[in-house]
Amino acid sequence: MDIERLNTQTGRALLARADALLAADPRRAAVALRRETDDAALASAALTQAESRRSAVAKFGADAARMFFTRDGLEQASRAVVSDRRARRVAAAGAARVADLCCGIGSDAFALVRQGLRVLAVDSDPATAAVAAASARELGLGDRIEVRCADALATDLSGMDAVFADPARRVNGRRIFDPARYVPPLPALWEAAAAVPLKVGKVGPGIDHAAIPDGAEAEWVSVDGSVVEAALWSGFGDAVRRRATVIGTGQAADGPRVAELTGDGEREAEVGDVGEYLYEPDGAVIRAHLVAELADGLEARLGHEGIAYLYADKLVTTPFATAYRIGDVLPFHVKRLREALRQRGIGRLTIKKRGADVVPEQLRTQLRPSGDGEATLVVTRLAGKHVVLLCQPVATPNRWPTT
DSSP states (O other): OHHHHHTSHHHHHHHHHHHHHHHHOTTTHHHHHHTTOSOHHHHHHHHHHHHHHHHHHHHHGGGGGGOOOOHHHHHHSOOHHHHHHHHHHHHHTTOOEEEEETOTTSHHHHHHHTTTOEEEEEESOHHHHHHHHHHHHHTTOGGGEEEEESOGGGOOOTTOSEEEEOOBOEETTEEOOOGGGSBSOHHHHHHHTTTOSEEEEEEOTTOOGGGSOTTOEEEEEEETTEEEEEEEEESSOOOOSEEEEEEESSSOTTSOEEEEEEEOSOOOOOBOOOOSEEEEEOHHHHHTTOHHHHHHHHTOEESSTTOOOEEESSOOOOTTEEEEEEEEEEEOOHHHHHHHHHHHTEEEEEEEESSSOOOHHHHHHHHOOOSSEEEEEEEEEETTEEEEEEEEEOOOTTOSOOO
16 A cells, blocks of 8 residues: 555655655656656655645644645545634633544644543545555654545444544535435434434534524534535534634734624514625625624624625724725726726726626626726625625724633
8 A cells, every 4th residue: 555655764755855846846756756666656646745744734724744735635625724723722622532533644633632631533435444544654643543445334433432433525526415315324323322412513604504404503614714624513502593703823922813693593583774885795695694793793784585695883993704895886897887987997806796697707807997096896696686885895904802
């Protein structure tokens, strides 16, 4: 197996050499590396791992240099900032032993171990399980984690305080939205863990709210403005039904900033007039159906039912939305809009749309913006009519909680 061979002295040396060659000249690294060994298969494996480690830095930081990866495992793994937060919550609930079912490359298991938990990590694919075990050893976590190549549904969960399940959400490259069709099905994994008091299941952000089990909390997580995943929580004692967790990684030197918005996910925000400010809710807030809860905190309202733009008369700093100051509200008419941009000298244009059947790049071509000015153009509906809002982003310092 490639991972076993890469863990030999020869393999490690070749992996280090591959990394150095990639740093020097990525385009010629493969040819240069094969000149240094007669083992073409090992050279290819070393180069693949070195490339994966470089790609993985965005997710795992410094740990990436000591981890091993499969292509699918790297793509599907949670970011470290998300895994760490989830692991802290599991530990805070009193768990001591956790089963990580469908563990993949092991990144979630490692986060759990670092919270002082003992972990049984299970994956049915031999190569993936080998990658997880090798990374655990390299990271110095091997004494608190047991990695098994086994069927998650047949795993003995006796003595476990918590289960984390991350089944495959793609089949033949196609994304699956229904947890009952995951591989293995998430409902089957939870049924197999019925006697375990704490259960967490990672799901796709596009999960239908109708597929969320009764009594479970559904959480959507965004990192730096992008929704990256969702999870279902059972047994954690909170009466929360929906949670939007917003994480900012570049806000402070002392680590990521995190804010949470909770609610039942069933309320609708009121519809009213346009104000001086437009708020674009974070994707996690929209996915969690918590726009009404956000509107309460902003003293804002919708401009059109079902379109998740909020309007307010005053500026409120918040981590849950991006604020824009509205300059003009114009009818959506391409020729008139082109003339309006020309008169204002707007050449740098960010185009957003919601509730309007337009393609931003096609509209940009039609508008032919020119000039030194800059604006954000929002195409949407207000009171049933298509309109364009010419806006300026509003900087909101201190938008993150200090806790």
